[in-house]
Amino acid sequence: MSERPSAEGYRAATDSVHIPDWHVLRLFNQYRLLVLLVLGSVYFLSENQLTLGTRNGGLFIAALVGYVIATLVFVLTIHLRKPTVNTQFFLQNYIDILLISVLMYASGGIQSGLGPLLLINLALFSQVSSARHAFLFAAIGSLVVLVEELLSNIIIGTYASDFEATAVLGALLFAIAWVMTVPVRRAMNRQLVNASHSRVGLNVEQIAQLNEEIIRELDSGVVVIDKAGNVQLINDTARGLLAAEFMPMPFHLRQLCEELLNNVNASELSPNREIRPFTVESTGQSVLPQFIPLSQSGMLIKLDDHTHILQQFQQLKLASLGRMSASMAHEIRNPLGAISHAVQLIEESPGLAANDANLLQIAKRHTQRINRIIEDVLQLSNRQQVRTSVVSVDTLLSDFAQRFCSEHNLSADKLTVRTEPCSAIVDPGHLDQILWNLCTNAQLHNDSDNVVIDIHCWQSERAATVIEIVDNGKGISDMERANLFEPFYSTHHAGTGLGLFIIRELCELNKAHIECLPSESGARFRITLAHAQDMAA
CATH class of the missing domain: 3.30.565.10 (Histidine kinase-like ATPase, C-terminal domain)
Structure with missing residues (x-):
């Protein structure tokens, strides 16, 4: 039977997801730079555009340059991480609302088509803020746009303002604030809680036991040591490779294997040195180590049977050799037999000169050598069963x-x-x-x-x-x-x-x-x- 999440768990999930951080600020600032690049490119490079800066070109350029300077300052403050992340987060959004409204006024007001920039900014802001802050900025944005339209009506005339479009934009700002903070966030939290419940199928103790069993059954030896060289974990394979089956824990790596300790020290001094196998003195076993530093100043040592690795490598070579030998027997041995038979027939000729006989002996000797190579390869690839x-x-x-x-x-x-x-x-x-x-x-x-x-x-x-x-x-x-x-x-x-x-x-x-x-x-x-x-x- 499924268990409903508690109110505390629900609130914890909400708080853990929707918190602004430095990475979020950096992404917002990159988006801001991209918008300014597009606006500047359209204004300065397009000769036929009839929107940006049409009402007051000088004010548009001043607002655009000020916006770029503010964005570059944000790059520096985010890098220095001063002031705090929350202070910068709210300050950036205040500046966005103010400067976007100035750009709108300089481009013809609400009819300029720059209003959706406020909607996008508010949607992004609502994802990492509380509902009350989202509604607050929706109210501030609506108020600033309304003031901008009133100024247009007073300074220029009634034909320069559109209060109906202003009301629609304000309503959209409040709608975006509600949608992004209530239904969307509720759906995201529900998915988060369901995922957290699915991940807790195993408790901590069961996971620890499972990890121990996996490490114990590994074909490779595993040894974990701390910064002082004390062995914290060792599996049965490592004990067998290092002849330490009955050595009780805890112990220092020096007690386990002096040669392994020397290799660990050498790897710490030179992390890029070539890893070479070493021989355990008590058993003569060749072991290939691999050293992996851990986050808590310890080290994971992975041990493999070097002899077994070499055997696997040789088996691969033998498999290739077996495929090649079948082709050699057919492609080389048959024409070689014909050559050898021809040499024998020429040797039986009664009018054979002495020099020619010497050349035939050389040819015969080398055909025998080639035949011996083929026999060695076939003998290697077709080894008979051992009868001990x-x-x-x-x-x-x-x-x-x-x-x-x-x-x-x-x-x-x-x-x-x-x-x-x-x-x-x-x-x-x-x-x-x-x-x-x-x-x-x-x-x-x-x-x-x-x-x-x-x-x-x-x-x-x-x-x-x-x-x-x-x-x-x-x-x-x-x-x-x-x-x-x-x-x-x-x-x-x-x-x-x-x-x-x-x-x-x-x-x-x-x-x-x-x-x-x-x-x-x-x-x-x-x-x-x-x-x-x-x-x-």
């Missing part, structure tokens, strides 16, 4: 070393394996491919006859199996390491730029982690395989 199992990693590494040395004609000292009994949950085919690509890269980027590859496997403190592949080659610079796992990034003229990218994707499929570590000599890759808890997560 508990794998004896030490046994797999020993078998891999023997097979790799056999297929590449390497001696046993070129690829050594140091391992302890370790096991992990991984797809053995994927792990074999990862090791194969890493060892092949070590030979490709170095002298394959002199490079020595060492594979070391052990179990970490967290019961995770770790594999390190280290070579004694020329190594990898810091700049190259930053982009090493990006697709189509290669440091070798014969590389496709997809090998290490595929390795990283295979690691992510198996919930493993690969990284390239700095090394004094050669390249050093570390693979951390997942254990049972990671696979269940």
Whole structure:
């Protein structure tokens, strides 16, 4: 059942809407300038106008110039906000009535057609004033127009005045004052009260509970701190990202995360600095912060899982790559097969010269390279389902070393394996491919006859199996390491730029982690395989 608004609420709504302020005064003054611009343009630029200033041109110009000066003075007083808003509001309306009446007299009186300016001014005035003030100014306007017509009758003659039109204008002034302050305002207040009732469907406590629930369920972490750095609000996502699930409130941001506090201080010193992710020491979690200053000298800190953001970005790149690979298989592989077949037929020709044979070998080698690029792209876009199992990693590494040395004609000292009994949950085919690509890269980027590859496997403190592949080659610079796992990034003229990218994707499929570590000599890759808890997560 709807509830009728009380008389106090009705009056409060009325008072809260119809009060003049500085913004209203500024709008009124802009309207006044526009009217004066139109009147001045018509009077000075139109040669055939027969209304403005026809009775007394000098008086019209003087009144118009005085009106412009008064309006410019109002611009200054509104800017300075002196005197008070109410004083300026009533003073401006008094001057409007007086000067518009003078302009009317100089232009022929009530017959000049300038009377509607008084109606418009009164309608605007009534919107931000009480009913009694609106009727007061309607009476003042009617009286001033009547005096203007009496002066015309006395000074000029009876033919210069029109008291019937004056009475009509006065009646219209009172009608406008009543319409704008009683029925129109009553309708506006009714809408305001109805809107206020519709907005109070939820009380303050319910809104607070709803806000808390929304913040708690956000995918992003939210931390609110005050000016002193004390945490006022933190949701469950932020606690999980910062490893503070069981930390009781209240606490300082330094207790929550020292690195986050350093980022907050840096953002306050340089608000336009580039936002960079930081790593939580206790969990190794990469977190991307965003700092939003609040109105009450506090700060809202928004935290996102940077690893998850990068994964989403990579998924978009993979989706584009998948669409491209389907076109590549049809548009490139078929003509490439025809070229390769033609090269083979020419090689079988009995009268082939030695120079031509060398050129054919170059063509054959490059067609094989193009085919390898296509196979890498297709392998990346059509990844098979992961078939994980508990794998004896030490046994797999020993078998891999023997097979790799056999297929590449390497001696046993070129690829050594140091391992302890370790096991992990991984797809053995994927792990074999990862090791194969890493060892092949070590030979490709170095002298394959002199490079020595060492594979070391052990179990970490967290019961995770770790594999390190280290070579004694020329190594990898810091700049190259930053982009090493990006697709189509290669440091070798014969590389496709997809090998290490595929390795990283295979690691992510198996919930493993690969990284390239700095090394004094050669390249050093570390693979951390997942254990049972990671696979269940």
